[in-house]
Amino acid sequence: MAADPKQVSADVSVPPSKPAFWNDPAWRAIFFQVLVLVGVVVFAAFLVRNTLHNMESRGISSGFDFLSKTAGFSIGETHFGISYTEENSYGKTFIVGLMNTIWVSMWGVFLATILGFIIGVMRLSTNWLVSKLAMVYIETIRNIPLLLQIFFWYFAILRPLPGPRGSIQLSFPIINFTHLIITVLVSAAAIFLLWWIGVKKRYDADQKAMPLWMLVIASVVTVLIIGNVVSLVTGFGLVAQWNESFFLNNRGLSYPQPIPEEGFAITGWAVAIGVVAAFFVRRWAKKRQDETGEQFPVFLASLGLIIGLPLVIFIFSGLPLHFDYPKLTGFNFTGGSVLTPEFISLLLALSFYTASFIAEIVRAGINAVSHGQTEAARAVGLRANPILRLVIIPQALRVIIPPLTSQYLNLTKNSSLAAAIAYPDIVLVFAGTTLMQTGQAVEIIAMTMAVYLTLSLLISTFMNWYNEKMALVER
Amino acid sequence: MADAAQNHIVGEHPDLLPPKTEVGVWGWMYHNLFSSPLNNFLTFFGLFLIWVTIPPMIDWLFIDADWVGETRDDCGREGACWIYIGVWFKQLMYGRYPDEDLWRINSMYIIGAIGLIWLVWPNLKYKGWIGVFMLFLFPVACYFMFSGGSFGLERIETPLWGGLFLTLVIAVVGIVASLPIGIVLALGRQSKNMPVIRAICVGFIELWRGVPLITVLFMASVMFPLFLPEGMNFDKLIRALVGVMLFSAAYMAEVVRGGLQAIPKGQYEAADSLGLSYWKSMALIVLPQALKIVIPGIVNTFIGLFKDTTLVLIIGLFDFLGMAQAVATNPDWLGFAVEGYVFVAFGFWVFCFGMSRYSQYLEEKLHTGHKR
Amino acid sequence: MAEQSIESSGQDLPAEGLVIGEEEVIKIVDMHKWYGQFHVLKNINLTVHKGERIVICGPSGSGKSTLIRCINRLEEHQRGQIMVEGTELTGDLKHIELIRREVGMVFQHFNLFPHLTVMENLALAPIWVKKMPRRDAEEVAMTYLKRVKIPEQAKKFPGQLSGGQQQRVAIARSLCMNPKIMLFDEPTSALDPEMIKEVLDVMIELAKTGMTMLVVTHEMGFAKTVANRVIFMDEGEIIEENEPEEFFNNAQHDRTKLFLSQILAH
């Protein structure tokens, strides 16, 4: 071992001598691992033997045959257009439960993200009051158990509501579209002119611009005048009629269901075309900027293409959409659609709760971009908007996205609290009712866990991929 | 530089007060509330929000609320009925634990509180011994005191346990028991030269972290009886506790792993170079440092677990929330669920908020201790 | 060591030959600034002519950074006037934008954008502020990368460069906007000694092109050879300003002498 390496000729290498195997770390490691492995296997065998014995003595069958047996119970609500009746099998029960879990998680993720980002940005506001309000929200909501919040919405708010006959009603005006379009277009043009003359031109000419409050008042007055003129000229007002459309009672929220008529498909296609067109506009704008340096308002143009274009087509194809309004007939509502109290409570609690965590993530992400970055961007002359878009957001997102995805995962796992208020998610209908009826605990719990595990695995795969892709190159 | 017209000597310019718009109430309001049109709007909107929410809340909670009385008839319907909480206070706190034995719980509360304060208070002596006592002796003492059956104490079955007391028992047992398991799992996951052990640990950790607690509790309540040899059975609380322990051990393992990874490689190498064996270097050098770093993480895990204990009501245990839920259905006292929820929410909030502040304080202390 | 090499390379600096224009590019009159109650800048009067190279020194916390950050309005002042290139700095966004295009700034901690390559760091402002075609912007960027002698690093990310290289990229990034004035806030104080020279060399090169420069630094070698004027600040005031020779050999104010004795001691 201690031989001077210089004395060893190149072709005769002396291997280091080996220690006795009981002192060799490699052997020790193998020995230790075999020991643990044997322990784990023996323990598992013990559990399996007990389980098999217990199941036999209690007359519980095993295997997955039960999945094709008739379930014999009904489920309160189904989504994604799946229908389910008592005659369906346990297998179908599993699918329906899974879909209900996905449904509520999907909406929860959507709402929590919006709310979380808004509150996170509020928390960073330079406005003291706004920042403190956001802080109060975060510190209150995230320190109260989620289950308590679900119960609160369900048992304290929604269930004590009056029955269908005493519903809380919300009326909505039925808008005269022609009137609306004319007014909006003319007003927009007028306000633009006002701004152009009062602010932009004067500002460019280095004169004192019209103060903001004056602009706002002038705009409001203009809109009112134009609206009334349009009414006079066309002979009908903006509101065609008031219609009772939302009913909140102890059976949930009934709301008008949009029903597409013939020809609505064109609008749908317009959306698709708008999305594709926006994509191409973006590419075109980037190419043009690269070549000529000229910039193009891509965001506005995309908005126009994705929302404006379908809207115009919708109007010109003769508004092929009507609403099926809920109507009180006897003791209940017919027509329209309904959100059950279980769904609403679960959705609200999940969204509010998760939003408080997302807000903190957003705040931390934006704070993680050092102030020096903003200063450097300012020093080279960039304006606020490009600083956000080119410097801050790309850096903040790297920090935000990984914990954000794990919040999405948490929300999905937390949706299992549905079982406590009988929203028919997978835990309630499968790990609850189905288990109770068949007694096949091992298979059912394993299947339920597998669902969540698959989801976790997918999400953590995504996160690893993202982190690898986004890691800042360092030396 | 300075013109001759200056009325001060160079280098001795007095500190002047800033312009009025910079300081004082007005300066503060200008900078923090009314610095731009958007901020003006937001400030007024915020004030409006406060105006519509806070006064009615205060009315309901305090001004219109009923504080004294015995029955529901003493409660007007204007504000909160705190009489309801008063009547059911014992149940909310201790469940159905016999009145004459409450001293057993309370005395342990007092001992626990003293121990905790001692540990948390900065610069007190004997923290190590107190810590050992709190981690090892105290739980054992609690077990004998709470369940009885020896030392002349009457046996009190766990179905009688409930309320905040049960919540604390589950959360504390969960966290205390999960700590050693978590450490072992974390060490296993970090061991580079033992792939089998590593795989087992990773599998265990990811399994429990990947599923919701409620499925673990379901498993504990329906599957554990199947796992055990015939004739052997544990009561519901023990089963729930085992479930909670497995679950939180997985989270704890990840927290500890974070600490192990934060220890610089030099520390491991220094320990090796001193000739310490693996276990000695872990126990003497690495773990003491790693555990110190992860205390805030442990506190955060505890907060999460504390909130999650409410789930045990789904498998039929009556914890703090479960008890509120149960008394709300008492036919004599229907219609006061909100008061119950507000009370329980307040209880949880005080605990969780306090702990999260404490962990933030620790984090700041750690940061300054390490960096500057 | 770094100091010597600067003095030697400073020999060929056409300090005498370079004409300092009469044009006043920066004029600060009776300027005051407060942070809350704290009076950081007191009665600052300073005129900078085109082509002047000014070194600002003074103890830490004396307000040097704050002063030069007021010049491109990273900080706002509360009293007095700052005129840059004939435009007064007020809250007016248009003026601020105008001035920021004319004034480049180099920070102590480089502040490169870590998510963009060196080339993208340099081309960002020309593309988005000057509306240059990308090809042109990259050409400009390449010219300046060559000037700071690291054209081969264009495709790398800032995190892959050494501190000295990063600071040179930061200088090039400012130069890409073709500024008339360059501000340097302790550009070498975050660098290891062996990297200081490479950055100072780049700054000396820049001085030779006749750039107006305001440099906060404690590199006295640089001050002696490159500066036309040295300004000493303490407790928010300009205590003394003079030509380098006079400043170092014949300081007037006691505080200046004390400072110089401390800084030149090691």
Ligand SMILES: Nc1ncnc2c1ncn2[C@@H]1O[C@H](COP(=O)(O)OP(=O)(O)O)[C@@H](O)[C@H]1O
């Ligand atoms: N954003 C700030 N808020 C409050 N005080 C500040 C701020 N920035 C700097 N200061 C204070 O102003 C003084 C001058 O700071 P600075 O200009 O950075 O000094 P120098 O660059 O000369 O070391 C210091 O006392 C510093 O603490």
Ligand SMILES: [Mg+2]
């Ligand atoms: Mg400074």
